[in-house]
Amino acid sequence: MLNRLIAMGKCFVLVFVFLLSAFCVEAQDSFTTVNGVPGGTSYEIQFDQTTNKAYSIDTWNREGFVSSDNGGTWKKFGPTNFSFHSFLIVNGKFYCTDNTAFYESTDAGATWVKKSSDIFSENSRLKKLPIAGDVFVLSDCNGVFISSDAGISWKKISTSSVCSYSNYSLDYTSTGDLYFSSLQGVFKHPLPGDGVWDASKVVQVFANQISGDDYTLSVGVSSTNKIYITYRNSTNTTTLIASSSTGNSGTFTTAVAPPAAADLGNYNYWSLSPAGKFNLVASGVLHELTNEAVPTWTSRTKPNQE
Numbered sequence: 300m301l302n303r304l305i306a307m308g309k310c311f312v313l314v315f316v317f318l319l320s321a322f323c324v325e326a327q328d329s330f331t332t333v334n335g336v337p338g339g340t341s342y343e344i345q346f347d348q349t350t351n352k353a354y355s356i357d358t359w360n361r362e363g364f365v366s367s368d369n370g371g372t373w374k375k376f377g378p379t380n381f382s383f384h385s386f387l388i389v390n391g392k393f394y395c396t397d398n399t400a401f402y403e404s405t406d407a408g409a410t411w412v413k414k415s416s417d418i419f420s421e422n423s424r425l426k427k428l429p430i431a432g433d434v435f436v437l438s439d440c441n442g443v444f445i446s447s448d449a450g451i452s453w454k455k456i457s458t459s460s461v462c463s464y465s466n467y468s469l470d471y472t473s474t475g476d477l478y479f480s481s482l483q484g485v486f487k488h489p490l491p492g493d494g495v496w497d498a499s500k501v502v503q504v505f506a507n508q509i510s511g512d513d514y515t516l517s518v519g520v521s522s523t524n525k526i527y528i529t530y531r532n533s534t535n536t537t538t539l540i541a542s543s544s545t546g547n548s549g550t551f552t553t554a555v556a557p558p559a560a561a562d563l564g565n566y567n568y569w570s571l572s573p574a575g576k577f578n579l580v581a582s583g584v585l586h587e588l589t590n591e592a593v594p595t596w597t598s599r600t601k602p603n604q605e
Contacts, residue, residue, distance in 0.1 A: 343383070349391040350407065356383045361397075363408065376408045385423035385437065394450065396423055396437065401450040414450040424468070430475040430490065438469040443479050445488075445496045456488055456498045457481070468517040468569065472524040478504075482512035485528055505540075505551065508532050519569025521577040523591060527554065529567040529581070537563035537581070555594035557586035 340358040347354065353366045354376070361384065363377035377383065377395075387394045393404040395411075396419040402411040423439040433449035443457040457479070468480045475490035485505040488496060505528055507513045515531045526542040528551065541554035556563065557579065564582030571577050577588045585599045 343386045345386055345388040347388050347391065347407070352407075354386065354388065354408075356386050365408070378411055384419050384439070385425035387425045387427065389427045394425060394427070394435070396425065401435075401437075401446070401453070403450065415446070415453060417444070417453045419444075426469055426471060428471055428475050428477070429473055434475075436469065436471075436477060438479055443469070445477075447494070447496065454496060456496050456501060457486070468519065470518055470520040470569065472520050474524070478518045478520060478526060480516045480518045480528075482514070482516065483507045485516060485518045505530070509535065515563070515567060517567040517569060519571070519577070519579070521588065521591060522571060522575040525591065526551075527569065527579075529563055529579070537567070539563065539579075555596070557581070557584075557596035557598055 341355045342358040342361070343356040345354045346352075351367075353370055355364050355366075355373070356362070357364065361382040362375060363381070363383055363386065364373040365376045366373045382397050383395050384398060385396045391405075391407075393408050393411075395402050395404075398420070399416065399418060400413050401415040401417060401419070403414055404411045419437060420439040420441055423437055425435065425437050428434040428436060432447060435446045435450050437444045437446075437453070442455050444453040444455050446453045469478070471477050477488040477490075479486055484503050484507050486501050487504045488501045491497075491500060504526075505516075505518075507516065507530070509531045513531045515529055515537050517529045519527045521527065525544075528540050529537055530540070532538045539554045539556045540551040543550040543552055563579075568580040569578070570580065577591070579586045579588070579596075586596045587599060589595050589597045
């Protein structure tokens with residue numbers, strides 16, 4: 300368990316450094332090293348485009364830090380003695396959860412309004428769907444939950460637990476279809492025509508291919524709404540597949556994998572930057588999908604990791 304958490308922490312550091320470089324120095328083909336946040340590893344990194352500030356949540360103490368100089372210096376933000384379990388910025392508004400509630404801030408984290416009293420576990424993923432209304436979705440070790448009333452009330456839409464300190468993912472198409480992974484497979488909840496989100500509408504689009512839990516299963520959605528999945532095959536090799544067409548999860552085919560990764564390994568993470576760049580972080584290396592029509596990956600140089 301400890302080794303798994305350490306591996307996740309190292310991967311979070313890499314994602315953190317990449318995201319700063321993706322937002323701040325997009326023209327470059329290599330990483331720009333920045334000062335790490337206090338607390339060591341970073342669990343979550345968000346960038347506020349309205350203020351050009353970077354925000355990070357440290358993995359171990361769950362404290363929030365903000366940088367106004369592209370990661371050069373950092374200072375704390377957020378409530379005193381607060382433990383962030385998730386963090387999200389959308390159009391200048393901040394959202395987060397701790398182990399007791401969902402909160403919103405409209406003044407860059409200076410003050411927070413408690414919106415609900417639901418209990419959320421650590422290692423949560425929080426998203427806001429790109430559809431009408433304030434629809435939020437959260438994935439944690441207890442399952443996948445959705446709120447259609449700006450975070451006031453939450454409803455579980457997954458039929459089983461999502462993880463146990465494992466890699467898990469949560470993403471959506473621009474039309475509002477929701478995808479999430481668990482140890483057993485990848486699932487989809489289509490945007491409901493009647494506006495009602497419910498576990499009965501969840502369909503499995505990909506099943507676990509090995510006996511036991513697959514800690515490699517991860518799903519991501521590109522800017523063209525194409526669905527990508529990494530998983531372990533029967534020979535215990537991580538494989539990459541993609542939907543046969545944009546916005547369609549009915550048929551998956553083997554996709555061209557990054558050439559620099561013979562084995563994508565465990566703990567794979569998908570990232571879509573505001574500029575539309577689609578990336579896969581796997582085994583400590585970041586791969587950018589530079590051409591989706593003729594699948595071409597560019598493996599980015601990374602800083603030395605201990």
